[in-house]
Amino acid sequence: MADGPSVAARDDLAGVVDLFGWLTRAELSRALSELAFKQRTEVDENAIDAAIDLAVAEYALVPAPDGALSGDADATDGGTDRAAAGTGEGGTALAVGPAAFPTLPEGAEDLPHILDVPDRGVDRETLADAVLAQLREEAVEAINAGDAERLETLADVTYDVEAWAPVDVDPIRTRILAEVDE
Template identity: 35%
Template sequence: MDPTLDELVGAVDLFGGLSREELVGGFQDIGARMGDDVDIKVLNLRIDEAIEKYYLVEVADRGLLVAGPSALPELPEGGEDLPHLILVG
């Protein structure tokens, strides 16, 4: 599973904000349900790219990622299950 930048934002936007760990965990769970492996290193690089290109914005004092001004949020395939997969803390 290799989510687009807009799919990363779609997952974050669904919750109003997620930590990096919650976002990665959500995509791991979606990948597992779809029988698709998620390369954590590649996913973290994609998250870094989303931040660099303002698809995601880091709220440093809260440890959250939120939708940025460049984003057109879109849920990834299987994303409708995210509310059941990610435990937001």
């Protein structure tokens, strides 16, 4: 989207996802394209992909395992059913993550009518367990790679996760901070 940084902002992305409970990556991309059209801006698919990737990297959006999802995907993503929603690049199910402060971009209130997505929900406990596992995995990868910048981001995310869900992130945070302080 040429002039749409507000549409592509991570909290706006989270707001769009929050409107539905969860969306596949392809559905979110379509929603952002629809918003750009409503706002009379051009669609830049690469910018949309980059915005989604950044929101996922920053834990504003998180991949949701099938066990955390209720409701079925519909024809907006090619008829993918819930069991397949978590597979493939376009079918990855995304939910609002711990680092998000969901906001609705201008015109987003019309998206449920435009996309015609069925009622959906997310089991927060199952999602929190998946996010904790992802955080552990990414911390190990960043430690092994010596990626101090990523470790600092992940350290910040541990505080967000702790406020977002009743999970114990202290062991992960302690390990990350030990690496950052070296």
